[in-house]
Amino acid sequence: MQSRYFVMGAAVLLAQLISFSTQAAEQQGASFTIGESARSTDTSTAPLTLGQAITQALSTSPQLRSAAQSVAIAEGARVQAGMRPNPELSLLREGMSSTTGRTDTYQLSQLLELGDKRGARIKFAEQDQAFVRGDTNVAAAELRANVIAAYFEALTAREHVALAKESLTLASKATNAAGRRVAAGKISPLEQTRSSVAEAGARLELSQALADAALAKRHLAAFWGSTQPEERPLVAPEINLAAIPALPELQTRLEASPQMQRARIQIAREEARLNLAKADRVPDLTVTLGRKKDSLTNVSQTVVGVAIPLPLFNRNQGNLLSALRRVDKARTDAEIEYLNAIQALADAHQRATVSQEQIESMRKEILPAAQSAFDAAVTGFELGKFGFIDVLDAQRTLFQSRAQYLSALSARFRSLADLERFIAVENNVGNLPTDRNTK
Template sequence: MIFPSSPSTGRSTDVLRHAVLLACVGLTAAASFAQDRSEAATTAIPLTLNVAVSQALDQHPRLRAAQRGLEASEGVLLQSRARPNPELSYSQEDTRSTTRTSTVQLNQMLEIGGKRSARMRVAEKGREVAQAELGAERANLVADVRMAFMGLLAAQQRSALASQTLDIARSAREAAGKRVAAGKAAPLEENRARVAESGAQLEQAQAQAALRVARQQMQTFLGDTTSAFGEAQGALDALPAVPDALVLRERLEQAPSLLQARSTLEQSRATADLESAKRVPDPTVSLGVKRAQEMARNQIVFGVSIPLPLLDSNRGNQLQALRLADQAEDRLLTTRLALQAQLYAAREALESSRNQAMQLSSQVLPTAQAAYEAASKGFALGKFSYLEVLDAQRSWFEVRTQYLEQLLATHRAAADIDRLLGISSGQ
């Protein structure tokens, strides 16, 4: 039986065909551009996570900047060991050559009260703060590279999924065309198939654009923007294990943020000790020679001077240092509480997304795929309408997209845990 088409149906068919034609022209140009980019990528060396992490650690300026901070703290430590320079002074009494008296004197200030050792402790704790900052920056960089790499893997799979969906939509459109030509279906069914194919082409173009963005983000971490890398190779579905809560609590105290806060507290306390030691005045000893021309002989000059802390006893600086030490202690407690909450949230997110991904992989995906395959076979045999096939195809695509999102969320939570604990090794 052949279904007649009304004038309104013919006009709607022409509009749909015109829209599909315009979409195909635009998508063809985009696909050609993406193909040129993909061909350049396929000729390069494939990229793995370990290679990406190693190259980022070697070349990224973020880590070099933190390293420069550590090197600068070495200079502060070196300077803290220095002792006060001696002072050479010259004085003259009278200007006549026969009666004048000249004195050459060497003055040396002596640091007492533990000022030098306290100053060295401040510098040492400053170096520990810089080391903790370097460790935190290293862990942050590795976590960012890991997430960029996993995002690239997901983008590659989305692009492949979109291409597969387009192939399915194209096959469905061809099957619908054959049914219409044989008089077994209305022309509206073929029009719907063409619209579905056009939508699949749009999804493919979006997936390819997202893939290019993911590659560019990955390139920013590799440092060298002149050399391209190939396809990312890795197992996105290799889900990380959920760490035990007791293990997380044990490793909590070695987290970079806690190490940095603890070193800052110790540095503040050392600064308070230094300010307290400054209340003890430092004497200056003098030794020199005095030449009296009138008596034609030299005299040894020895002296000691001690500042009198009558107007300035350094009480203000000492009070400030003590209050800053109290502030650093409160910030250490705040950092520990925040870190515990963040670790708990990241572990819960890891466990939840991991369970959802496993459930999607073992139950939902096979069911959705079986439903689509059954609907496709039934459509070919004339048992189902194309709407039923389209609905099953859309459900299967949504489930596969959701599965990729859960995989990415699982790796993101695992990377957050590594970032918080300061783990800086690629997997």
């Protein structure tokens, strides 16, 4: 009986241990499962605003998390740069036999850094730390701009879906109207065939628009690490289409951009590296203090020593030359960065201005005229005054105008997002704090 109880108890204990080890393995492996942290935890159907999308991306983006880890690495390097050299303890024995004579020397040596090497190392580590933070700021600005572009790309794709659905609805109505007129003998069956082909084309356009919308939402969700498309409905922000900052104002604000700040920090970092190379030219001093004891005479003597390298051959001239060239390169890179930013700002501003003019023109003239022509064609077709080909032409013109309008909106959104890469503006992308342009 006792042996049976012992076996049963051992079995229960083994089962508990297996369960515990399984749970521990699952908990330990959960953080290393690929894609596990990328799953979206927000299952609500509340609308997703542009500000919420930016905030979520900035707080959960893997790219920014990697940049933050680089900052932590730089902090460790800064701590290490402030460490002083460790003392060295040594034992020197002359002779191995105590009968014939043996001398033991105990020494404690300390390296004394001259030329303010420690201060130069600390300064360089601090500048390197600041440069990594600058990289993080640039990554955040890039991420913010990419989220804005992706958000409006998803909005534009949604509008394309709505436009394709409306086009399919109108095409279906035109097909039904053509069928009725063919049955009544008023038009040729060829007109009904044309309308059926137009309806099939509209159905294909709707299928393509739905696929593009799903891809755009997946692209948007990828910025906060999700592997699934964003299911929350998007909210189109109130955008003032006339609020585009002037190009000279953008250029004056460019000096405060993350890219230019990082370029200036890069110059300071290379100058700190140069100072470190200059400090390394000064030889260090090693001070030794010890005790020497003779085993035969039992006499002890104090040992004091000083050692310093003679800079006859290696005076760190190669590293100094390299540091000087690094400073020159950093200044050249800053100039290149500024020129590229000026060009990017000019291009984005030009695209935004052109797209704005297109939007205003299409709102005031093209879209109303196309809608009026389409309505007149449909009414005339129902009354028998126009042929179905006229309705198709008017419908094609109307939807092409709407598609161009959406393309102009998308181009303006993308240009504003490009401005966001260099110029910090408010979350409401269209309402930039500046005077409006005059035509």
